Amino acid sequence: MAVSEAEAIVMEVLWHAAPRSAEEILAEVGPAQGWREGTVKSLLNRLLKKKAVKAEKEGRRYLYTPLLSRDKYVSQESKGLLDRLFDGRVAPLVAHFSEQRKLSKKDIAELKKLLKELDDEQP
Amino acid sequence: MAVSEAEAIVMEVLWHAAPRSAEEILAEVGPAQGWREGTVKSLLNRLLKKKAVKAEKEGRRYLYTPLLSRDKYVSQESKGLLDRLFDGRVAPLVAHFSEQRKLSKKDIAELKKLLKELDDEQP
DNA sequence: AATTTATGTTTACATGCGTAAACTATAGAA
DNA sequence: TTCTATAGTTTACGCATGTAAACATAAATT
Structure with missing residues (x-):
């Protein structure tokens, strides 16, 4: 399944530097896109489901890394x-x-x- | 509002030659796309709503012409x-x-x- | 005139997307 | 140990899209 436009914006952050936490991603795109926490989390979950990123546990949270280049x-x-x-x-x-x-x-x-x-x- | 991918396929027919009737459009894209009558009609109506095409009555039917180049x-x-x-x-x-x-x-x-x-x- | 046929119009329905709120679990703090 | 802050998970909701079926209407045929 295709990576959508909003999802691609999250991917751009990860392509720029990975692994990153959801919080870091939010900090980077939230203000510019006017996105809240929940939005970024949903997008990350959809990207996980699409196997476009992977997540590795680091303490209490996950760090996300692109799988799709x-x-x-x-x-x-x-x-x-x-x-x-x-x-x-x-x-x-x-x-x-x-x-x-x-x-x-x-x-x-x-x-x-x-x-x-x-x-x-x-x- | 943006012309979608399926809609663009109908537009291609009209860009190639216009005005055309729904029937002619169906004949041209239906087989290749596996589309039935209703599908083409829906797409034409959405294109009308989006002002991407116009329709002129010709007898009992309409002939469609692109408005968007x-x-x-x-x-x-x-x-x-x-x-x-x-x-x-x-x-x-x-x-x-x-x-x-x-x-x-x-x-x-x-x-x-x-x-x-x-x-x-x-x- | 009644019926069939051709067209257009309305309605439908599943899926994806953008956007999040609500919920849950857990690690620290008090 | 109980409360709170934090991070992930689930659920939601409106709109667009792909794909039509159902319905309405008028013309053509019987």
């Missing part, structure tokens, strides 16, 4: 979008952003560099 | 993903696909062409 999550999400909207191909996606003028100078520079590196790999 | 929809979806996962920037997204070896030869060629065109626009 950010890379894997990002891959799934990106591939989903690509397949649904761009027939699974990357160039049309970039072309879309280009048409929308959403490519920054920095993006363009980085893309050039990336392509050059690909050339160097496979001459 | 595919371009706008694609933009929203893409921007959402980009913001959530790549800090709003395109280059890291492409880098991700590159790392996952998801860039085809064709993608690479097209990206090069695209970047060259951008150069030519703004010399």
Whole structure:
């Protein structure tokens, strides 16, 4: 089952640093998201059920660690979008952003560099 | 309110050719999706409520036409993903696909062409 | 005119999600 | 030892979604 958007926000905290306690996670996302204790606890439980995180007892509480890697999550999400909207191909996606003028100078520079590196790999 | 995934499949039919009747839409997506009549009708009604399509009476039935453009929809979806996962920037997204070896030869060629065109626009 | 057929409209129902309150258990504090 | 603070577990509730069935209505057919 898929990790939902709210759950992904909790995952981001754990991807950034793990293991963390529920309390630490709350401290990190609660204020920004306007979430209470119960909300974070529910999300953690759903993530446990989905096997996206694991919990290890540490004293009276649990410390949570990701089982699903950010890379894997990002891959799934990106591939989903690509397949649904761009027939699974990357160039049309970039072309879309280009048409929308959403490519920054920095993006363009980085893309050039990336392509050059690909050339160097496979001459 | 957002157009859901199932709704987007109906939209794709209309983006491809509109106006279309419910019957035509069913004929086009029903078999592939395993959807019955009622399902397509429900989706069309939700799309109407969301103002993503409009309906014009034609004889005893309605013909549906998109109000939301595919371009706008694609933009929203893409921007959402980009913001959530790549800090709003395109280059890291492409880098991700590159790392996952998801860039085809064709993608690479097209990206090069695209970047060259951008150069030519703004010399 | 009565019945069947084609369409659209209303209602349904399980599941997931966002958001939590209520409940429970347990380790410290008094 | 009893009370309290803390952390996890259970239950809740409204809304969206996927997936229709049931119902209403009007046109076409018998």
